[in-house]
Amino acid sequence: MVVVNALVQGILLGGLFAMAALGLSIAFGVLRVVNLAHGEIMTVGAYIAAIGLSWAGLNVWVSMLIVVPVLGFVGYWVQRLLLQRALRISELAPLLVTFGIAIIIPNVLIELFTTNKQQIATGGLAVRSIQVVEGVSIGVLPLITMIVAVALIAATQLFLARTRTGRYMRAAADDSETLRLMGVDHRRLYALAMALAFGIAAFAGIFLGMRQGGVTPFDGHLAVLFAFEAVIIGGLGSLWGTLAGGIVLGVAQTLAGVVSPELPLLVGNLVFLAVLMFRPAGIVRSKVVV
Template identity: 50%
Template sequence: MQWFNAVVQGLLLGGLYALFATGLSLMFGVMRIVNLAHGDLAVVASFLALALVGGTGLPLWVVVVVTVPLFAVLGYLNQRVLLQGSLSSGPLATLLVTFGLSIVLQNVLLEIFSADTRTLDGGSFATSSFQLAGSITVGWLPLATFLLACAVLAGIQVFLTRTGLGRMLRASSDDRETANLVGADSRHVYGVATAIAFATVALAGLMFAVRSSFDPATGPSRLIFAFEAVVIGGLGSLWGTLLGGIVLGVTQSLGSQIDPAMTLLAGHLVFLAVLAFRPQGLLAGRTA
């Protein structure tokens, strides 16, 4: 029963990893950008929510409703102002730009909030749970995070396949020059993709901040988990991020059952195994 419980907890943890990985997968699938500031953006969202809760006294759910759209706007502006110019210079330029953004964000957070560890108070919802079967306990927050990840992925899938802007985004991903000839504005389309990516990583950061503690230096570790989930699932595969997150979460959970010191190592070993034997990922494909 303990092993089955470990699988259940790993499955729920995989939802959080998938939520982190969604924006990273989307930006790569559409623009071929690996955003090295991805994890730091999640931490920025967490600190912003913490400041809003402490400064305004608003309920956490209201702060979430405010923060996620705000990050979508910031994502659009970031793409138009910062990333667009580097796209024509090749992938190395975008890597350097996002790496520089990561360093700046970490230092700004350190200057404003210090290196102290913080957490978002989710109230009873963050700690309450229910009995699934026998000794298996499922927390409401992990379950909500998993369902939220599935809903976000389904929403993005519907947007890409059922809307005109989504189809234009897919066309720009396939061939930007041809899409421009038929009326697509690749800069606007890429801005929309980045806006969605920023919104999803903000949502992931907030869910993680309620679930665990954070500080200005936790961004790179979030990036590693998101990147591993994307690679395991398949670079550019939208639903592959969910599968990759689940594989990573279950592996870590089972590893902790064997030895708590193997929790992170087990996930890294699976990541290396996928790179060695199936580098295209479990669900090879493209996001758009």
């Protein structure tokens, strides 16, 4: 029963990883930029929510309405002012810029808020659970996270398939040169994609913070690695594959946690490396290219 329970928790944890990975996938898919600061954007989102809660007593769900547009706005201008320039310089430049951001953010957060955990209270939601059978219970928050993750992926798919901007983004992923020839302002399009990526990252960051009951400056480093692992395990270019990848990673971690509390991260990383070695295209065959 312990194993079954761990399996269920792992699947639900996968929802969080998939949510975290979504922004990374969008940025890479549309712009071919791997955002090494992705995890830090998640952390910043969680910090704003935590501060909103402690200073203004803002409910976490309400603060999402502020955090997501704010980080989306930041993402838009980071793209326009920094990354757009970097893209013109070389292939490596955007990577180095995002790495610079990834170094700056946690250190600023430590200097401003110390290394202490900033609480994100959810009014008991994080500990509430539904007992399915004896020994297996489903946490309410992980369940909500999973549902939101699925909805978010579906919405992103719809956005990319049905809206004009979404179609342009897919076109940019395939052939941005030609798109430019068609008269589409690729800079604005790229910035919108980055805004979307940052917004979703911040959103996922708040969910991560709620799960952990708070956020520390060090969470970003871990989060970006989890997100990346979910993307690679699932297979590049498939959003539903990323969900599958997140679930594999989540299950690997929770099952390892049954054996020893020190093992989850190591086993998660080893599973990732094994997939990379033996199934480099990921566990899901990709059909939709994002």
